[in-house]
Amino acid sequence: MPPSFSERSSVALTSRPQWLALQAHAEKIVPLHLRELFERDPARGERLHVTAAGLYLDYAKQRVTGETLRLLLELADACGLRARIEAMFRGELVNVTEQRAVLHTALRATAGEHILVNGRDVVADVHAVLERMAAFCELVRSGVWTGYSGKRIRNVINIGIGGSDLGPVMAFDALRHYSRRDMSFRFVSNVDGTDFIEAVRDLDPTETLFVVCSKTFTTQETLADAHAARAWCLHAMDNDETALARHFVAVSTNEAEVVSFGIDAGNMFGIWDWVGGRYSMDSAIGLSTMLAIGPEHFRAMLAGFHDMDIHFRVAPFEKNLPVLHGLLALWNNNFLGAATLAVLPYEQYLKHFPAYLQQLAMESNGKHVTVDGARVDYPTGPVFWGAPGTNGQHSFYQLLHQGTHLIPCDFIGFCQPLNRLGGQHDVLMANLFAQGEALAFGKTAEEAKIDGIPAALVPHRTFEGNRPSNTILAERLTPHALGTLVALYEHSVFVQGVIWNIDSFDQWGVELGKSLAMSTEADLASTSEPLLAHDSSTNALIRHYRQRREPRT
Ligand code: F6P
Numbered sequence: 001m002p003p004s005f006s007e008r009s010s011v012a013l014t015s016r017p018q019w020l021a022l023q024a025h026a027e028k029i030v031p032l033h034l035r036e037l038f039e040r041d042p043a044r045g046e047r048l049h050v051t052a053a054g055l056y057l058d059y060a061k062q063r064v065t066g067e068t069l070r071l072l073l074e075l076a077d078a079c080g081l082r083a084r085i086e087a088m089f090r091g092e093l094v095n096v097t098e099q100r101a102v103l104h105t106a107l108r109a110t111a112g113e114h115i116l117v118n119g120r121d122v123v124a125d126v127h128a129v130l131e132r133m134a135a136f137c138e139l140v141r142s143g144v145w146t147g148y149s150g151k152r153i154r155n156v157i158n159i160g161i162g163g164s165d166l167g168p169v170m171a172f173d174a175l176r177h178y179s180r181r182d183m184s185f186r187f188v189s190n191v192d193g194t195d196f197i198e199a200v201r202d203l204d205p206t207e208t209l210f211v212v213c214s215k216t217f218t219t220q221e222t223l224a225d226a227h228a229a230r231a232w233c234l235h236a237m238d239n240d241e242t243a244l245a246r247h248f249v250a251v252s253t254n255e256a257e258v259v260s261f262g263i264d265a266g267n268m269f270g271i272w273d274w275v276g277g278r279y280s281m282d283s284a285i286g287l288s289t290m291l292a293i294g295p296e297h298f299r300a301m302l303a304g305f306h307d308m309d310i311h312f313r314v315a316p317f318e319k320n321l322p323v324l325h326g327l328l329a330l331w332n333n334n335f336l337g338a339a340t341l342a343v344l345p346y347e348q349y350l351k352h353f354p355a356y357l358q359q360l361a362m363e364s365n366g367k368h369v370t371v372d373g374a375r376v377d378y379p380t381g382p383v384f385w386g387a388p389g390t391n392g393q394h395s396f397y398q399l400l401h402q403g404t405h406l407i408p409c410d411f412i413g414f415c416q417p418l419n420r421l422g423g424q425h426d427v428l429m430a431n432l433f434a435q436g437e438a439l440a441f442g443k444t445a446e447e448a449k450i451d452g453i454p455a456a457l458v459p460h461r462t463f464e465g466n467r468p469s470n471t472i473l474a475e476r477l478t479p480h481a482l483g484t485l486v487a488l489y490e491h492s493v494f495v496q497g498v499i500w501n502i503d504s505f506d507q508w509g510v511e512l513g514k515s516l517a518m519s520t521e522a523d524l525a526s527t528s529e530p531l532l533a534h535d536s537s538t539n540a541l542i543r544h545y546r547q548r549r550e551p552r553t
Contacts, residue, residue, distance in 0.1 A: 163285065432471070
């Protein structure tokens with residue numbers, strides 16, 4: 001029997017025998033080179049991979065042996081991972097500091113499944129909203145839904161920030177190939193007015209629909225941009241407030257605030273407090289995605305998420321893609337000392353994927369206390385970063401290959417391109433495979449000498465190698481494949497959070513800055529010289545700014 005949640009949290013992670021065994025094992029692995037691991041086991045490349053829901057994960061280039069994997073799986077068992085997965089899927093209060101269920105998996109459950117939260121079947125609620133979304137999208141896409149002057153909607157602008165922006169932005173770009181090309185889709189997130197001004201500068205308000213996405217509908221940036229959008233519309237619509245109903249819809253949990261902003265409750269699509277912002281791109285927060293790609297493609301994306309969910313829930317851990325992915329990330333972080341992880345999609349449509357994963361992973365696992373409030377004595381979530389290949393190769397890969405930091409990489413590629421241009425897809429994929437190979441095996445000084453490199457340059461032209469990577473391949477970037485890929489990372493993040501015994505679903509770390517910004521804004525807005533009560537550096541900065549800023553209009 002896996003230990004219960006309370007039993008599990010009472011044992012300090014670093015005192016667990018499985019953790020200690022991994023520490024001792026790491027001492028044997030650290031001096032080993034991937035070259036040696038491949039020489040010892042020529043079939044390693046064929047063996048160390050796993051497939052699920054259309055994804056192929058090659059992890060042969062990780063610095064692991066069979067023993068490493070066995071010990072990691074034992075650690076997962078000891079930490080009660082199986083029970084925690086079940087607890088999440090069943091809707092238990094996995095988000096302990098907010099006492100909430102965590103049920104993004106219910107967003108893609110099939111009709112007819114039943115998941116109860118406080119006695120209510122949330123799957124039925126999810127499907128009711130999906131149907132309303134689909135009906136609305138059909139009206140807009142077909143031109144039946146018109147703006148107040150009778151013109152069809154040509155532009156959709158999503159206003160939201162964090163999870164109410166990054167998912168929609170990423171998904172729109174990832175699935176742009178499937179999107180309506182006779183409509184434009186834009187995303188406004190920043191409270192910096194430039195974001196809004198640039199987004200609307202060439203648009204006609206009477207052809208523009210705003211989707212205001214905010215789970216809480218209290219987020220400062222989103223409300224500021226939504227008010228700007230409202231004023232922009234009203235200015236073009238003779239200040240006719242009734243016109244707004246044709247140009248504004250909202251996605252939120254907070255009907256009262258939506259209505260008080262001036263959006264009709266009938267134009268609101270609901271989400272629920274058991275959906276975390278960074279886990280919400282497949283809820284109504286994805287309304288702009290559905291408007292772009294249509295309900296059928298959106299459903300295919302949900303099916304991809306769902307296929308990975310099922311796999312994560314039932315597959316044995318040694319063949320479980322998110323479990324292995326999460327454990328390997330933990331191994332690199334906690335036992336090989338890698339503080340960051342580079343995500344490198346060899347797919348231009350995934351250019352926003354690293355930024356999306358930054359919120360998913362870093363807001364989830366950027367925690368320094370356990371669920372019980374004890375300071376951790378081990379590193380938690382690594383820094384996620386990255387950029388599409390091959391572009392990154394000509395900027396930061398130098399550091400990946402020859403820098404002093406160990407940076408594990410996730411390479412992501414697709415066997416078939418969406419846009420074939422001569423032989424360029426083979427060139428792209430050749431680069432992907434070459435990078436993983438170069439990072440793993442490097443180039444020895446002897447090899448450099450054989451290549452005729454002058455002696456003085458040999459140290460500069462030597463590649464240590466032994467830099468670990470995963471390679472994730474899918475057939476083609478379809479809506480289904482995107483769903484599987486996102487769900488893989490969602491669950492991988494969860495696996496790591498369970499082992500670290502942290503709450504991966506709260507985000508208290510963003511609160512202090514938010515509340516300080518509120519009081520600082522009052523200091524900036526004050527018409528008379530305010531009495532400043534910040535530290536001396538912040539006070540000086542505020543004075544410097546106040547002396548130079550332009551007066552508000
Ligand atoms: O400030 C962090 C955060 O709460 C994120 O977790 C969330 O995705 C974002 O702000 C936006 O929140 P909302 O959807 O409530 O506007």
